[in-house]
Amino acid sequence: MGPGGAATARARPTEGDDMTVRDTPWPDGTPCWAELAVPDLELGRQFYGALLGWEFEVGPEETGFSSEALVGGRRAAALNGYRPDPDAPVAWLPHLATADVAAAADRATAAGATVLAGPMDVMAFGAMAVLADPTGAPVALWQAGTSIGAQVVDEPGAIAWAEHMSADPAAARAFYPAVFDYVLQDISQPGFDYTTLLLADEPVGGIGGGWDRPEWCLYVRVEDTDAVVAAATRLGGGVHLPAEDSPYGRVASITGPFGERLGLMGPNVGEAAAAQG
Structure with a gap:
């Protein structure tokens, strides 16, 4: 991500x-x-x-x-x-x-x-x-109209990031800037195909590859990624991608009770321990 x-x-x-x-x-x-x-x-x-x-x-x-x-x-x-x-x-x-x-x-x-x-x-x-x-x-x-959509973002429990994932990121990179004034910022690395979508120089989303089905993946901000992953399993969901630290925080992907996927984003393990200490 x-x-x-x-x-x-x-x-x-x-x-x-x-x-x-x-x-x-x-x-x-x-x-x-x-x-x-x-x-x-x-x-x-x-x-x-x-x-x-x-x-x-x-x-x-x-x-x-x-x-x-x-x-x-x-x-x-x-x-x-x-x-x-x-x-x-x-x-x-x-x-x-x-x-x-x-x-x-x-x-x-x-x-x-x-x-x-x-x-x-x-x-x-x-x-x-x-x-x-x-x-x-x-x-x-x-x-x-009377609703702008989300009134709160990037807080615990709110959406923090959205990214388009598919097996054909080139098609997505061609399509979305034709609809909106996105500027593409390639941050790919070996084995990691990823482009950030910028609006007015601010990142608002991403496009990645290597995914098993075409979809937009959403990430919710959480305070403890591992705890929420464990709770998802206990409540009848599952784990799509296990939790791991990253430059952007500790991320994971869970499945809900209907098979839907949802990303989680929280502090990395060391950051969480420092905050508690």
Whole structure:
């Protein structure tokens, strides 16, 4: 994975609050929201509530009882029960911010994406489209209305990093700058194919290779990576990639109760011990 924690630079702190929060629309191209469509909302809420300390605000019936995950009372992500293809793998769906969802969807299709849904209004909350990019990875576009998406990032329990992983990173590197004004920064090393996506000189995401299926991988900030990995297994999930120290913190990838993958990012072992000592 790439330079985690970059979300800190993208959020504007609210005066008088220690959390990394935002109250204005995200810049175009920024991963601004994440949703997980699950076959069992109650099970999903139980798992992620116990795992990450999320509290949930359940929406009305017309939203499909969409459940917004709150961190410190602010929106961090959401679970919903909308699964038009029940046979599709359960996976987190990132939303990329845009000021004009129709125009962004047009650029995406011109660059080789397939529109799966929309563009469409989501009541007063905003407008969205869901795409499959040229690698086959699902991704959504979000135009803010009353909802900007995530109100808190890069805090324990909130999304800290998003990266596109596939067996064809070259296709992803060609596609995404055709949709948004990304600058590509190659940080590859032998055996490690990775490109950082920059907006206004700030890292907002990454593109990597060597993955078994095309998808956007999301990382949640945690205080103790190993403890959360152990909790995931105890709660009915599993381990996709075991925890290891890295230049960006101690990272791991877990699976949830529906087979979905979620990355974790916390302090490296020595850093955690120093903080406790």
